[in-house]
Amino acid sequence: MSICFVCHESFSFFLLLFKKISRAELFDFHGNVQNFQARPDDILIATYPKAGTTWVSYILDLLYFGQTERQTSTPIFDRVAFLESTISPMGPGKDLADNLPTSPRLIKTHLPVQFVPKSFWEQNSTIIYVARNAKDNMVSYFHFDRMTRTQPEPGEWSSYIHRFMEGKMVFGSWYDHVNGWWKKKQTHSKLHYMFYEDLSEDTGREIDNLCSFLGLSRSDEEKKRVASGVQFDNMKKDDTTNYSTHCAMDFKISPFMRKGKVGDWKNHFTVAQSQQCDEDYEKKMKNSTLQFRTEI
Template sequence: MPPRPNLFDFHGVSMSHYFTDNWENIQNFKARPDDVLIATYPKAGTTWVSYILDLLYFSQPDRQKSTPIHERVPFLEIRIPNICSGTELADRVDTSSRLIKTHLPVQLIPKSFWEQKCRVVYVARNAKDSAVSYFHFDRMNLAQPEPGDWNSYLQRFMDGKVVFGSWYDHVTGWWERKQSHPKLHYMFFEEMVEDTGREIDNLCSFLGLTSTAEEKEQIRDLVRFDNMKKNDMTNYSKAKVMDFKISPFMRKGKVGDWKNHFTITQNEQFDEDYKKKMKNTTLQFRTEV
């Protein structure tokens, strides 16, 4: 791997070059009407929802056992040297409905997704667990900027100085878009943990998919955290940019792990900052289930 990338301001959003090097192709990407865009801030259950949707749409055993999830659900904006870019991978997908994932804030999404009236599944996770999960991810992902220590990282997270920018802007920007875009399904990580079966039912309703109770039960079992963590097709163990000696890609998948990281002072400062930044939105989160 080359040295870890630096963070820079890109259209008002903190980014690294791995997500901007292919910008012209990203912005000119040709979405199709039956594409499903999976949008999240990093570490909000992206792989979890990607796997659920992949199983709902394409349950073929060969596909599930031979192709890693990041190839089945291309990551639109990524471009790492000597690896197929996200846009190239998406263009190669030959299924009728393409599942495509993105971490871009709503204002940077290619316009063709809106023009084609594509369905969008957005997943949001509470800020405290997002910060903890992103910190551990940045420690082990060598394609991310150096995270430093937890205390300085938490401050940068609050300031939006992490890749893909401000969590606050991201979750509220997509929440506002939901009000005007009827084909946007806004989900919460905490509700998925609380009742995965219910959330699968809600996804089926939104996407117009029918599955039997038996099929849904099978999916619910396959997407359990422990099963996904053991599954080489979903746990990113084949990704060369990740150092599993530092931390696994799939670490805990819990709600409330922030309590093991935040000091009392950090929690008070975070809560005060959170109130200011979230005072103008109807969006609400739970930090425990």
């Protein structure tokens, strides 16, 4: 199997070869999903990896389609197409997106904004971007890299921190990703920029904001039902949302949905590591108007 990802240095595309036993390897590969044909009613969920992608995907799935038989029998990764992936029982994400039976189609991506297929902009599709503070994002990504064969070996935590800060990750620099999408928000009116921390602090409020942005009329009862259904503990126990049926995940190492907490970074960073990340953050974000919370 193979999957297209993006590197930091040149943002050229990589071919990630997925092997049944060994880990994935990265190779320079100039193939992409640029010819994907978006539709005006598509909803693209964009995030840096491990920033609440599945959470918001499930919220949108419930808001639009409710708790139907499809929701209880089909895994979320087959209901929401991962555009640049081919590691799915249903085939390449691009093909899955093309054949989604729903309207709107829910599609997710981890691509930096400059590599999103141009048809999404041409069709003026709706885009939901979710951002998560760098420290918690780093911790979650580290544990994900430990348990999935779709990623290179993460190595030791101490070295992983430096690699993350340097942007030597499969989807590139966290800094470039969150800032690139934030800048696009200023010119694309159909882009809703969300924060993981806000969603964690008050899920109901953020669902209200989503409904308002999307022009959805849902009763208070319906929205409360959605908010209850997407609570972390409920999703973690649900085999259709917790990725336990995905062929590339090793739950013996770590669950796909681990803690979902804001501030869990404190259990991983030493004082020195935290200070180093803070200094790196201040330097790289000094010209950005983006503001993140590392605790709530």
